[in-house]
Amino acid sequence: MTKYMKAGEAMKTLRISRSTLHRYTTDGLIGRTKIGRYFDYHEEDVFNLLNKGVKRKTYIYSRVSTYKQKKDLQNQTEMLKMFAFNAGYTINGVYSDIASGISFEKRKYFFELLDEIMDHKVERVIIAYKDRLSRVGFDLFHYFFKRFGTEITVVSEVWVITNLIQKRYLRR
Structure with missing residues (x-):
């Protein structure tokens, strides 16, 4: 089951700006799913990026x-x-x-x-x-x-x- 996080939480976790988060999703580093009018970001991708491939x-x-x-x-x-x-x-x-x-x-x-x-x-x-x-x-x-x-x-x-x-x- 995929877990999600809001954009603000992803930016805070990675210590990045909204434009960097957008670039990471465009580059395929972080998956996202549109829920209603907003995107939710794949938690596992955020933590993988943070830990550079180290499995949690x-x-x-x-x-x-x-x-x-x-x-x-x-x-x-x-x-x-x-x-x-x-x-x-x-x-x-x-x-x-x-x-x-x-x-x-x-x-x-x-x-x-x-x-x-x-x-x-x-x-x-x-x-x-x-x-x-x-x-x-x-x-x-x-x-x-x-x-x-x-x-x-x-x-x-x-x-x-x-x-x-x-x-x-x-x-x-």
Whole structure:
């Protein structure tokens, strides 16, 4: 499924003018689709141009609060790998932290993941629960990730929706 972005978002992402965006579409570097009176630009083309052919990646992020939960961290990571495999995602790496969900002070790997996201190199981050990113302010992270073209897949929510759909169709 092709994802699109508005002209303003494409120009802001690439740090280019409207005339340069027009030239890129004329040269075939960025695809566009006319929707109503305006064009929407192919998100994948914008990110490919930005990253010069580097394929955007899918990462797993897992976190627990204390070292006593290290086994839980391993189980969480394995569950996320299984989910990704079943969903058909290729995992390019795993970031894991043992640190508080409120404080970011000791979350070295979380910041490494953010650096990748800000470089527009990440297509998707898979997490078990919303609070694995942060106990507070998930909506802020959702906005931030989306701004850099990164999707957050929350496995607990995907499974709830899948179970509801299955129950609905099994009743028939």
